[in-house]
Amino acid sequence: MANWVCAAIAGRNLFPVQHPFSLFTRFVKTFAAPPSNSTLARCAGITSMMRLPVRGTAQELDACFVGIPLDIGTSNRPGTRFGPRQIRNESVLIRHYNSYTRAAPFESLAVADIGDVAVNLYNLKDNIRIIREFYHNILSSGCRPLTMGGDHTITYPILQAIAKKYGPVGLVHVDAHDDTSDSVAGEKVYHGSPFRRCVDEKLLDCKRVLQIGLRGSLANSHNYDWSIKQGFRIVQAEHCWYKSLAPLMEEVATQMGPGPVYISFDIDALDPAFAPGTGTPEIGGLTTPQALEIIRGCRGMNIIGCDLVEVSPPYDTTGNTALVGANLLFEMLCVLPGVKYGNLPLNK
Numbered sequence: 001m002a003n004w005v006c007a008a009i010a011g012r013n014l015f016p017v018q019h020p021f022s023l024f025t026r027f028v029k030t031f032a033a034p035p036s037n038s039t040l041a042r043c044a045g046i047t048s049m050m051r052l053p054v055r056g057t058a059q060e061l062d063a064c065f066v067g068i069p070l071d072i073g074t075s076n077r078p079g080t081r082f083g084p085r086q087i088r089n090e091s092v093l094i095r096h097y098n099s100y101t102r103a104a105p106f107e108s109l110a111v112a113d114i115g116d117v118a119v120n121l122y123n124l125k126d127n128i129r130i131i132r133e134f135y136h137n138i139l140s141s142g143c144r145p146l147t148m149g150g151d152h153t154i155t156y157p158i159l160q161a162i163a164k165k166y167g168p169v170g171l172v173h174v175d176a177h178d179d180t181s182d183s184v185a186g187e188k189v190y191h192g193s194p195f196r197r198c199v200d201e202k203l204l205d206c207k208r209v210l211q212i213g214l215r216g217s218l219a220n221s222h223n224y225d226w227s228i229k230q231g232f233r234i235v236q237a238e239h240c241w242y243k244s245l246a247p248l249m250e251e252v253a254t255q256m257g258p259g260p261v262y263i264s265f266d267i268d269a270l271d272p273a274f275a276p277g278t279g280t281p282e283i284g285g286l287t288t289p290q291a292l293e294i295i296r297g298c299r300g301m302n303i304i305g306c307d308l309v310e311v312s313p314p315y316d317t318t319g320n321t322a323l324v325g326a327n328l329l330f331e332m333l334c335v336l337p338g339v340k341y342g343n344l345p346l347n348k
């Protein structure tokens with residue numbers, strides 16, 4: 001897409017700009033908001049995340065959306081290779097401001113969609129290197145990535161890159177499953193093992209890890225013992241039923257402290273009633289209001305990256321699962337450090 005088209009869609013400054021004395025394109029930090037539907041109909045325009053400008057680099061961005069269209073790490077239903085596309089498609093509905101928290105992310109941060117990682121669909125392990133190197137690049141400029149998955153395998157190489165820059169990080173892991181298996185069929189890399197690999201490589205600050213939403217049937221009765229032994233805080237879905245999670249998130253904020261924190265949100269943490277389009281659904285899950293409470297409860301933490309994984313469009317032809325995912329990514333953007341907030345609601 002021509003740069004002037006990006007700028008026209010954004011309705012703001014041109015970028016990247018051509019330096020008058022240079023043959024090279026020079027990227028400059030500029031703010032860009034999604035287009036209003038007064039100037040561009042929601043069904044029009046290039047389908048980037050929220051129809052934000054598309055850029056080929058994370059340079060000079062505070063945050064970027066990036067897709068990883070991968071599903072060859074799945075254990076049951078495939079289809080998450082189509083996740084980023086459908087999340088982008090459903091994201092065109094999302095507007096500029098957070099209606100409840102009053103977050104104004106596009107007035108606070110330079111944000112764009114930098115496209116997808118060039119995955120290898122024929123060699124899962126090769127993607128570990130491909131994704132890690134891609135994220136080294138993103139992080140080298142100080143940009144905070146918001147990733148659209150993709151199956152949960154992708155969080156392992158993302159955290160390799162994150163930990164190289166920040167050291168071991170805190171983790172808010174929202175999921176129906178703990179994803180800490182050691183191996184399956186003799187393979188160490190798949191979507192059930194990312195956090196085991198992260199602990200193996202000391203990528204996590206284990207006292208600052210929350211796993212929330214866990215449930216469903218297990219392969220053995222002591223399945224969660226390994227996580228607890230590492231020092232993780234485990235909150236099973238049953239302990240979330242019928243209540244607000246805002247008080248819990250205040251405790252989690254204390255647990256996380258001022259250090260860097262990564263958010264990894266598996267859409268299967270939600271009940272299949274809210275998000276059926278996923279590979280390993282489990283009944284009795286979280287509600288969408290609880291998902292909002294968890295993410296909004298991360299405000300004030302030093303969030304250095306986020307992902308939303310496991311959206312599998314073939315299993316939800318309504319698009320609702322991707323719509324939920326797109327909105328949760330917007331909510332994550334709204335709690336990044338540096339986001340300004342307007343006046344809070346007057347009436348509770």
Ligand SMILES: [Mn+2]
Nearest residue numbers: 152175179266
């Ligand atoms: Mn998962």
